[in-house]
Amino acid sequence: MLEPFIVAGLAVGSLYALSGVGMLVLYRTTGVLNLAYGALGAMAALISWQLLQGGAAEWFAYAVGVGAAGGASLLYGAALGPYLADREPVVKATASLGLALAILGALNWYWTDDTRTLSLPTGTSGFDLGDLRVSTTQVLALLLAVLITAGTALYLRRSTTGTSMRALADDRELSSMLGVRVRLIESLAWLASGVVGGVSGLLLADLTQLTAVTLTFLVIPALAACVVGRFASLGWTLFGGLLVGVLEAVGTPYDWISDYRSAAPFVVAIAVVLYLQRHRTVTIGAAR
Amino acid sequence: MGTGERATGSPIKIRALATASGGIDFSSAPRSATAYFKCVNANGGINGRPVDYAYEDDALNQQKAAQIAAKLAADRSIVALAGDATFIGCAGANPIYKRADLYSITGTGVAQACFESSNIAPINAGPRISGVATLQYLQAQGKTSRFAQARHNIPGVGDWVADGVENYAKDKKVRIVETVVRDATSVDANSGILELKKADPSAVLIEDVGPVAVALLKAAAAQGLQEKVVWSCLTSCYDAGFPKQVGPQWEGFIANSELQLVDAKTPDNLQWRTILQKYGSPRDPRDTFGQSGFLAAKFLTDTLLKLDPKDITRETVAKAVVGIKGFKSDILCTPWYFGSADRHNANHTTRMAVIKGGKYVELEGCKPVEDPGLAPVIAREQRDGLAG
Numbered sequence: 109m110l111e112p113f114i115v116a117g118l119a120v121g122s123l124y125a126l127s128g129v130g131m132l133v134l135y136r137t138t139g140v141l142n143l144a145y146g147a148l149g150a151m152a153a154l155i156s157w158q159l160l161q162g163g164a165a166e167w168f169a170y171a172v173g174v175g176a177a178g179g180a181s182l183l184y185g186a187a188l189g190p191y192l193a194d195r196e197p198v199v200k201a202t203a204s205l206g207l208a209l210a211i212l213g214a215l216n217w218y219w220t221d222d223t224r225t226l227s228l229p230t231g232t233s234g235f236d237l238g239d240l241r242v243s244t245t246q247v248l249a250l251l252l253a254v255l256i257t258a259g260t261a262l263y264l265r266r267s268t269t270g271t272s273m274r275a276l277a278d279d280r281e282l283s284s285m286l287g288v289r290v291r292l293i294e295s296l297a298w299l300a301s302g303v304v305g306g307v308s309g310l311l312l313a314d315l316t317q318l319t320a321v322t323l324t325f326l327v328i329p330a331l332a333a334c335v336v337g338r339f340a341s342l343g344w345t346l347f348g349g350l351l352v353g354v355l356e357a358v359g360t361p362y363d364w365i366s367d368y369r370s371a372a373p374f375v376v377a378i379a380v381v382l383y384l385q386r387h388r389t390v391t392i393g394a395a396r
Numbered sequence: 397m398g399t400g401e402r403a404t405g406s407p408i409k410i411r412a413l414a415t416a417s418g419g420i421d422f423s424s425a426p427r428s429a430t431a432y433f434k435c436v437n438a439n440g441g442i443n444g445r446p447v448d449y450a451y452e453d454d455a456l457n458q459q460k461a462a463q464i465a466a467k468l469a470a471d472r473s474i475v476a477l478a479g480d481a482t483f484i485g486c487a488g489a490n491p492i493y494k495r496a497d498l499y500s501i502t503g504t505g506v507a508q509a510c511f512e513s514s515n516i517a518p519i520n521a522g523p524r525i526s527g528v529a530t531l532q533y534l535q536a537q538g539k540t541s542r543f544a545q546a547r548h549n550i551p552g553v554g555d556w557v558a559d560g561v562e563n564y565a566k567d568k569k570v571r572i573v574e575t576v577v578r579d580a581t582s583v584d585a586n587s588g589i590l591e592l593k594k595a596d597p598s599a600v601l602i603e604d605v606g607p608v609a610v611a612l613l614k615a616a617a618a619q620g621l622q623e624k625v626v627w628s629c630l631t632s633c634y635d636a637g638f639p640k641q642v643g644p645q646w647e648g649f650i651a652n653s654e655l656q657l658v659d660a661k662t663p664d665n666l667q668w669r670t671i672l673q674k675y676g677s678p679r680d681p682r683d684t685f686g687q688s689g690f691l692a693a694k695f696l697t698d699t700l701l702k703l704d705p706k707d708i709t710r711e712t713v714a715k716a717v718v719g720i721k722g723f724k725s726d727i728l729c730t731p732w733y734f735g736s737a738d739r740h741n742a743n744h745t746t747r748m749a750v751i752k753g754g755k756y757v758e759l760e761g762c763k764p765v766e767d768p769g770l771a772p773v774i775a776r777e778q779r780d781g782l783a784g
Binding site for chain 2: 112113116117119120216220221222223224225227231232234239240241243312315316317318319321322325326353356357360361363366367368369370
């Protein structure tokens with residue numbers, strides 16, 4: 109009875125996972141938790157939509173949209189990255205929140221909240237699974253999430269750039285002394301993360317709604333996925349994203365919980381944090 | 397007015413409260429009202445006095461809306477409000493307006509509170525009437541053997557609309573086989589459609605905003621529900637761009653229209669479009685809620701023109717606004733009134749539209765909506781001779 113909801117949840121969850129992985133790679137390389145991740149996806153989707161309305165070829169529209177997200181991310185990282193490098197994580201995250209709000213404001217100003225839809229060519233094809241129709245976009249989302257997670261893990265472990273990224277994650281200054289080209293590697297991480305954000309935005313716009321606000325807040329389930337991965341493990345981030353997506357969807361048929369489905373990312377994140385703290389003793393000291 | 401010369405006297409201050417940011421841009425009504433007042437000012441104004449009109453954005457924040465309402469109420473030089481369109485502000489604003497004797501000819505009301513207030517009267521019919529009207533149409537066409545609705549869970553809107561639809565269904569013995577409730581912050585349209593699919597409905601009414609409706613229709617098409625089910629929506633889906641966005645496979649999709657069809661060639665509707673063309677911006681939406689802002693501005697202007705231009709104060713305007721009745725326009729189906737009451741829903745006769753040939757065309761002309769909840773409104777109309 110729940111199978112259709114699990115399939116629907118896996119599709120959306122894959123995109124949460126994909127975004128989580130993109131955010132994690134950037135976080136591990138630069139220490140920046142990019143809260144503008146969803147906004148970059150929204151930008152990619154809306155730019156692609158605009159080009160398609162103007163009669164552009166599909167591949168061109170999607171490439172420009174994703175390229176714009178990657179470019180904006182790269183630009184932000186290259187311009188502000190060095191200034192943020194030595195700041196505390198919370199300052200870095202807050203700075204990215206500024207970017208999120210700026211992008212969201214610009215998108216809302218230019219595109220307003222009119223009715224729009226973005227249908228990828230993969231949205232109309234698919235196959236039947238019992239009573240349920242599964243679209244190619246849904247399959248693609250899951251495949252992409254798994255492939256990008258596996259590919260990124262492999263890349264970080266095997267390639268020189270990947271090794272440099274891991275080195276940066278451990279110690280930025282030491283890496284630079286060892287000859288790692290810090291600015292270049294960081295810029296690459298910003299670019300790659302922006303591109304993955306753009307792809308997630310396009311797929312999400314197809315599977316859900318094409319509105320700037322909806323896509324911008326994609327960052328919340330993606331963050332929950334990162335929490336499941338403890339901001340370190342790509343595999344667990346993938347699992348976290350899928351878990352949030354499935355939990356959101358399977359609550360639908362139950363009236364007592366269906367109103368609270370969007371709390372799924374928070375519930376998952378809190379549960380993981382509590383679980384990880386289970387052996388820690390909390391000491392409450394009086395302020396003197 | 398009508399002199400063709402710019403008004404130069406002392407300005408008459410009129411304001412509006414609208415939700416223009418915060419995730420929803422709901423400023424169609426005050427934008428059209430702005431264009432209308434610009435036209436008034438360029439053509440002699442209110443017996444020589446120009447209108448100083450502006451709208452304030454509550455940014456979808458109830459506290460901010462209440463603060464703006466208090467500020468507007470405290471500024472006694474503001475004589476009235478027109479073309480308001482706040483998504484969340486009516487409930488907090490009305491008691492403030494009431495204490496300050498400030499009246500609003502609201503362009504677009506959405507929440508229950510906008511229709512159940514003493515000092516606020518919307519031009520549009522509201523989503524509840526729009527929903528009941530759509531079910532009424534579907535029932536008349538014999539499509540409601542297994543009726544289902546898809547709504548959101550925003551309090552005072554989603555539950556209020558569904559309550560109206562359910563009351564009508566109960567009254568007219570329509571069987572509701574499923575009510576899918578969407579969490580307003582959820583992005584997942586597929587799960588809702590899967591719920592509907594299980595219920596095997598003959599007709600579905602979407603009680604949600606346009607972008608969500610598009611997402612639901614896309615998921616419905618993917619699940620093969622498009623042909624089997626009659627799909628319909630509130631006026632929120634009646635938007636000139638909607639047919640193009642859903643694509644040619646959704647020919648036959650039905651939406652209610654609380655006002656005249658936006659491309660109708662009737663005199664007032666043409667005047668609205670011409671004024672937007674000349675005094676508005678190309679970005680001003682040409683939608684139902686733009687029409688309602690235009691009418692709000694027009695009705696207030698017509699009211700002010702009847703007053704002594706030297707004696708236009710909040711008190712004299714309040715009295716004149718409450719006394720509005722029998723205001724006619726081809727954008728409405730029946731005359732509009734304000735009147736003194738704690739509830740205002742003068743517009744409860746609507747039209748139906750259908751997507752045909754890639755655009756919305758009229759499916760059914762003006763039809764009174766038989767919402768059982770309107771009984772007190774109709775009784776008052778008859779008692780006070782308001783229906784004109």
